[in-house]
Amino acid sequence: MVDFSLAWKLALASMTLLGIIESASAGGDLGKPRRVIRAYKSEAPLALDGDLGKWRGAQSVTFEGPPLAGRPRRARVFALWDSTNLYLAFDVYSSKLHAAVREHDGDRLWFDDGVEFLVDPHRHRTKEFLPDDFSYHINILNVVFDDRGTASSQPDPKWNGLARHAVKIVDDYHYVVEVAIPWTEIGLEPRENQTSVGIDFCVNGKNPQTGEYNYFDWCGLKVFHDPSGYGDLTLAGPRRR
DSSP states (O other): OOOHHHHHHHHHHHHHHTTSOOBOSTTSOTTBOOOEEEEEEOSSOOOOSSOGGGGTTOOEEEEEEEEETTEEEEEEEEEEEOSSEEEEEEEEEOSSOOOOOOSTTOTTGGGSSEEEEEEETTOOOOSSOOTTOEEEEEETTSOEEEEEOOTTSOOBTTOOOOOEEEEEEEETTEEEEEEEEEHHHHTOOOOTTTOEEEEEEEEEEEOTTTOOEEEEESSOOSOSSOGGGOEEEEEEEEOOO
8 A cells, every 4th residue: 555645745855855846935835936036246336326227137037016006017126246235226117106205214114116125144934034134115215114133023123224225216107226235234255156145025006196005026925024935146156248
């Protein structure tokens, strides 16, 4: 008589070792491969000026959200790195842009049009938002709400990050956000083809006429402060132009 339970366990273990099954945690479905983006090494520090031309040759990921106010929404995120910073650029198309919060760590900033990124530097893959984890919410006014994990897994909004960021409004439905995150803040020494971090990207938006709010993210998470579902950002060698 065949023990199908044992056979399935052995098969599951084998698939896991082969990398077929990467994510079976809160953020992702069983058997759904973990998302990956490679950051190529930049030959020079990047200016945060909203010009996407300098990102040519960088790898990017694209993800979409449900329409808002009858407008399609999508985002493309680029990644690069050097010995000082990890760089990200968000190229976002959304419904008509609107933001109200103008003070750092302002309440409900995430309801404004803007972006988020959340980082699990050591890829603990836990449901808990631990002290090495951190996140930034940046609205289209270039105002930030930043927080860091704690031992109790409750994000601490009193933490202030060191990342630099800039926003360029292209038109009423299109904007660019660029970010430079110091490796000293991430807490890792960047090494080509060796260093990886857990990460997720998000876009927020609200219809200013109806108040309808909606968001969408790269990893398809229900709870953003849950690193178990984050994708991987891996450092690669120099980009090819």
